[in-house]
Every structure is written in C-alpha cells, then in structure tokens.
Amino acid sequence: MLRFFAPLIAPLVGLLFVCALLWAVFMAPSAPAVHLASEEYHLPPRGIHYSFEGPLGKYDDRQLQRGFQVYKEVCSACHSMRLVAFRDLEEIGFSKPEVKAIAKNWQVETPSINPDTGEPATRKSLPSDFIPPVYANETAARAANNNALPPDMSLLAKAREGGPAYIASLVTGYEDVPPALKKEFPDFTVPPGLHFNPYFANLNIAMPPPLVSDGQVTYSDGTPATKAQMATDVSAFLMWAAEPKLENRHRTGLAVLAYLVIATLLAFGAYRSVWHGKKH
Template sequence: MRLNKLALAALTALAVGAAALPVIAQEHAAPAAGGEQHAAGGHELLAPTGGWSHEGYFGSYDTNSVQRGAKVYREVCSSCHGLKLLSFRNLGEPGGPFYEARWPNPNDNLVVKEIAAMFQIDGVDPDSGDPGKFPGKTSDRFPNPYPNDIYARVVNGGALPPDLSVMAKARHGGAGYIYSLMLGFVPPPAGLTVAPGQHYNAYFAGDTASSWSGDPRHKPPGGFLAMAPPLATDGLVTFDDGTPSTKEQMARDVATFLAWASDPKMETRKKMGVSVLAYLAILALLAFVSYRRIWRNVEH
C-alpha cells in the first residue's frame, strides 16, 4: 500500500510536470501574426486597478463594463474593425451583457433590437429584390465595415484592421494586452524614428530595432502600428450609466467587452466545472473506499 501511494504521488507529479510543459511552451512561444511578438522580457502588461473580474476560477464578466465596452466598440472601433463571428442576438443571450430574464429569447430583447438597428446591414429588399442597406435585426451578424480586404487596406495605408471576434484569445495576455495597447500610445523616446502613417506603441507586439539609433541593447519595447490612438481623449464616448469616460475606463471596458466576445460561454463553463469537479471528487472517494474494501483481504 505504501508503495502504491508513492507511485500515485509520483504519477501526480508527472502529470503536473507534463501539464506544466505546455504552459511553459506557451510562455516562450511568441504569437506573431503580422510580425507581432509577445512583449516579453521584463515588459509587464498594464492592468486596471482592481484587476480583471473575469479571471480566476470563479471570475465572471463585469456586466456593466461589458455593456459600456459594447458602446465603445460601436462608436469607436466598429468604423474599422469587424466582429464577424458574433450576431447581435449574442448580446442578449445568457452570459451576454444585455441578457434579461424577462426576455429568455434574445430576439425579443428590446435593447438588443435597438442596438442591431443602429447598424446598417447589406440585404435585399423583399418587395423589389433590389440590394441595399437595411437596419440590422437581432439575427444579423455584426457587419464588416469594409466591402472587402483590398478596399480596407487601401483606405488604411496598406494595413488591414483585424477582425476583433476572437482578439482576446488570439493574443498573449488577452484583455490585458488589449488594455495595454489602448493606453500604450506614448510619445516615442528620443532616437526612435517613426515612419509617416505609423504610430509608436509601447505594448504592441512588434519590433523597434530597425528604427532605433541608440544602443541596440536598450531598444525601446513595443512596435509600430498603422492605427492611430483610438481612445486618445477622455470623454470620447458618453456612457449611459454615467461612468466618467476616462481613457483608462474606455480601454478597460472595451477590453472586457472583447474578452466576452472571444469567450461568451466562460461563465457557463466555470459554473459547470464546479459541479463536475465536485461530482468527480465524490466519485473518486467512493471508488477509493470500494477499492480498499475489495482488496482488504489480499496482500498486494
């Protein structure tokens, strides 16, 4: 029995070790779409005061923040960035920012209907068959701001604004990365040349080496984006709940909104996890007791 326990302990250790491997792998392997790199090397991401409510085992999205973030997205980001994997109805589904118990079907949700109607969606006139733009319905997807990628590049100086549907999943740091990027448009340090049409961001996962004239060992962190600082001034958006719309507040809210958009089932998932793990723990206990009972007369 003692040896069995040892084996079990060793097994657990091995399992933990094996589980740690991918985490370490992830730490070291940088994401790199569009020449991006994880801002590693002592360059910590910014975090809002109080941290992110959706992190941790029992964390849930701050609904008010997601609601405000939805407004920031609609009024600021949506002019260049799509959200093509989301439908308006997602906003009113359980776990969504505008879910209300009185509207179990999100298509009845008046808030969601109102938001959908603020967007113009390509469609076909049911009477004439003419193509045209129509106010969005809850079942519609968020529209792409550009007719196609080539057009998007032409009007954005060659850069394609990425779709934001899974942005928080697609960058190391998730919401923290988005928050830092929003607030990372700092004046470039002396010695750093910023090309016309480019903007220096201290948190953008890029590289500054080729534009840096100083000691290469101390090149500034971050990189250059074609995107101008989107939340450059306080008060850009007027929040419906009266929260002062400082830059930090807007950045935090839009990051929370995009975290939700990337993983709208997170709350359901964590909640179910508690019951599944509790069930398995009890089952493990019963199985162990049965094991001891069945083997009690067998030397092994």
C-alpha cells in the same frame, strides 16, 4: 598500391567531413548578435484585473455593456465583429427591445441593387443579423487605412498573446519615442503614417490612438469614462465576444472536479470495506 589505399578513402573522407563539422561548430567565429530596439523597449501588457479571471470568474454585465458602447462609438469605425450577432447581446444584459434598437443603427446589404445608384441596396439590421463589416472587402479596408488591414475583433482577445490586458494596454499605450531609445538607437524612426507604441511588437503601429481623451464616451450608468476605464471595458467586452461560454466552462469544470472528488472518496471507501481485516 592502389588496392591497398582504396579501402581507406571512404573512412578518410568521412573523418575530414567530421573534422570540418566540428571546426564549424566550435572554432568558427560567431556572427555578432543583433540588438534591436523592439527587443529592449517592447513592454509586456499591464497587470489589469478582470472579474472573469480564475476558476470562479464571472463576467460583469454592466462592464460588458459599457465595453460594447466603446466598441460601437469608437472601434466600429474601422473594426468589424462578423462573428457576433446582435441577438447575442441579450447574453450581456440587453433586453430584446434594446437589441432591436441597437441593430437598427447598422445597415446591411441586400442581394438587390438600388436602381437609382447601381449600388447594392441596404436595409436596417435585424437582431438575427451579424454585426455587418465596415468595408466591402480587404482592398477597400487597406485603401482606407494606409494599406493597413484592421483586424476583425470577434476573436481578437483570444488571438493575441496577453489577451484583454494586451488590448487595454495597447489602446492606451501611445507615447512619444523615449529619449533613451533615440540615444541608444539613432537610426530608429517612426515612418510616416505610423505611431510609436511600446506595447506593439515592433513598436510602430498603423492604427492611430483610438482613445484620445477622458470622456470620449458618455456612459449611461454614470461611470467616469477615463481612458483607462474605457480600455478595460472594451477589452472585457472583446473577451466575452471571443469566449461567450466562459462561465459555463467554469461551472462545468467545478462540477467535474466535485464529481472526481466524490468518486475518489467512494472508491477509497469501497477499497477499505473490501480489504478490511484481510491480511496481504
């Protein structure tokens, strides 16, 4: 008898396993969907037009210079740009003397030690230096920012989904928690040290509002420094910092397209010349 049922044991076990799997997939009760405030109230970046958009886009040097001014006077208090050298600023229209004067406003550490304080000695930056970091290390940065780490801004415009439009929306998007959100999600709170911003992924961001009022920066070219203008300018500058060769890439792409069009026409002409009058 055992010999008769032994060959059937393995198929029966497999059949039971398949039935259990099918029941788990189609019959088991599904877990209730979790409805989060961040899913409903998180906003996409605003639609902001930039001169460098599209295949023919170009940077506006005046805008980039204004954006650098916003970075220097507002953002550089917390955010570094360790991949940008001062001499790179010549690419956005600053002259060599202007770059030299800009660099002198930053101090860089030297390998030597100050004998009076025991701290690393410093010197004024040179055009060949990179923009020095704000904090000595990550520990110091977190200690100064409620355990939050301010990101380096060198590649920020390319590292964040939405690019410069996201940055411009974020820095001007601080607001009070909407009453509708409080009503729909009574348990939603803004923890101490955080700020409500619907353009941030989880709605609560550690960075305080960087642009607090119009006229926070006085532009040398006379452009009205509204919050929206400052946000657009600094985000354009950060896009240039992340992709300084964008215009070269556009020119190369157009040249390649023109080459391909001409090559295609020549190939078609050669085909017609070779096969003209010949029957297949």
